[in-house]
Amino acid sequence: QVSVLYFARSAELAGLRCETLRVPRQVTALQLWEEIVRVHPRLAVIRDQVVFAVRQEYVLLGDQLLVLQPGDEVAIIPPISGG
């Protein structure tokens, strides 16, 4: 079980900012995205614009294998605009 955090446009599309999701312990970033889209189909439209932050490190939506621990934070990161 991981904590999924939604920000900016992804929070608007998902309709929430935070939830716990049950996901496989080992999963590629892309597979994780697909799990999340299964729960929130409206997120599909931003697939090409987002990255993940897993335990506060950026991860592209690709084949990188993630090893997740219970309670890990996974954040959906739309294009940033700080400063």
Add this chain to the structure above:
Amino acid sequence: MDESEDVPKDFIKLKSEKLSVDEVSELVVSPYCGAVSLFIGTTRNNFEGKKVIHLEYEAYTSMAESEIKKICRDVRQKWPSIKHIAVHHRLGVVPITEASVIIAVSSPHRAESLEAVTYCINTLKASVPIWKKEIYEDKYPWKENKECFWANSEK
């Protein structure tokens, strides 16, 4: 008593209150430094011809702080003479012309702090998980249903 050696410090703050240039620059002032360089990011009133009413910022706060810490660490590697670094970013609503970010860096001589401030803001914009939403002027933002019996009294 030994005067504090003025150990280099990073001052990172994300807050919803109005930012203060005085406060941020005073954080980095040091008797060992002849230069304090500052960057202030302020909100503009137009974007692509649309009039902006105000900006709203949100952040992945814990990660934003850790990414800013990484920027500070990189700054100190690139410019070892840098003394103190302060980065204050405002969250929530920021009215036009008010500051959304203030960065201050001190160093013994001016070249390093000037370069470091530029590096800080450029890297912040590239890597720190903060988002801004622009609220545009609309003719009248509230919608009205045509079913409403007390409006639409054109008869």
